[in-house]
Amino acid sequence: MKFENVYFLGIGGIGMSALARYFLHEGRRVAGYDRTPSSLTEALEAEGASVHYEDDVRRIPAPFLDPATTIVVYTPAVPHDLGEFVYFREQGFTIEKRSQMLGHLAEGKYVMAVAGTHGKTTTTTLVAWLNRALTGGGSAFLGGLSKNFGGNLVLGDGPRLAVEADEFDRSFLRLYPDVAVVTSADADHLDIYGTHEAVKEAFSQFVRQIRPGGSLVIKQGVEITLDNPRVTIYRYAYDTPCDFYARNIRLAEGGHYRFELVTPSGVIGDLTLGIPGWVNIENAVAAVASVWCAARAEGSELAEEPLREALASFTGVKRRFDFYLNTPGQVYMDDYAHHPRELAATLTSVRRMFPGRRITALFQPHLYTRTRDLYREFAEALSLADEVVLLPIYPAREEPIEGVGSEMIAGLVRVPCRIVPREQLADTVAAMPTDVVISFGAGNIDACCAAIAERLRAKCRS
Structure with a gap:
């Protein structure tokens, strides 16, 4: 590749960060923008990437402002009216989707x-x-x-x-x-x-x-x-x-x-x-x-x-059947499942692993459109648990859709179900009679995992 510099719009995504790490390993200069810091962006910065979290052309490092030496890679989740995206397009930079770049590297x-x-x-x-x-x-x-x-x-x-x-x-x-x-x-x-x-x-x-x-x-x-x-x-x-x-x-x-x-x-x-x-x-x-x-x-x-x-x-993937606690009296695990088929498969697996035990499912729906299209299927899958706690929908790249919310799922779940704010999730779980607990979702429910695990460990000790 002729470009010395690679700039990423949405550098903190799981697929984007892998590409960024690849180019760092290849000796290219790497920089990028993302909406929020994360463990992935922190790791990239530690490896030598320059990352900022404001959509501001003035934050783009100077070496990345030359279209002759910089290629721009973006994730489809980035809106095309993003200020930096507009700047790179208007200035004639070579711009490729993440999938295009991956296709090049696969050649x-x-x-x-x-x-x-x-x-x-x-x-x-x-x-x-x-x-x-x-x-x-x-x-x-x-x-x-x-x-x-x-x-x-x-x-x-x-x-x-x-x-x-x-x-x-x-x-x-x-x-x-x-x-x-x-x-x-x-x-x-x-x-x-x-x-x-x-x-x-x-x-x-x-x-x-x-x-x-x-x-x-x-x-x-x-x-x-x-x-x-x-x-x-x-x-x-x-x-x-x-x-x-x-x-x-x-x-x-x-x-x-x-x-x-x-x-x-x-x-x-x-x-x-x-x-x-x-x-x-x-x-x-x-x-x-x-x-x-x-x-x-x-x-x-x-x-x-x-x-x-x-x-x-094989030890697996973080947030896929990820155990935080596994004792005879209390189990807590986290999983990335965010589609009804995934929820059903995981809950069925957990039921086979822990026969006769009470399962509490914690679920954060991901995307308004997915919830609107599949809320009946979500309710059917979650009804495989013994009790359900829902969080409000994680919007990701989407704007709210009027009338679409976690209530659509809750109304059809056939086991006890409640909706709580994310900041109250750990306290809610701690106050419940729990046995096997599993959290699901592709949003930011994983930020609650450590707190949930600590509260459940405390219950075991008391």
């Missing part, structure tokens, strides 16, 4: 892309971890903070590149993978797509972009148009017989599972996944299928013992 790599309306972050991260274990190398751009790698960027030798392929704003259509995983194609981001059919068509287009001779690994039951004759299609499932699936699944201590994995080339036995939850067994099946395809493309087979060790040592 010349063996791309292993994981797409889906849910499940993709854990699956992508496990693909990256398996690549490292099985090849000693591999790189990755992740949509979450990997506990094994200590971040959202993985840099390693070899051609394999694991990428989380984000369907928001059709960003994943900038990728041309060698192996693609599709975990789901549910109705989501309808503010962008309009209809569920349009969502499914975007996933169909993504599959069409798999390179000739490549492979598609798609969850059993996901129905999209598959009309790319140049690729091999494999189906995967949790325990339904198909090309890749788990069998002889046994629940072990702490919610972990032992299982066997059926593949087209045989059965791999005596596997244990290092993170709990049945839904993560399904994610693991998809990840192993992906690296199985990569190995076959290289003319080799999976090495079973390194695979066993890698699955057992």
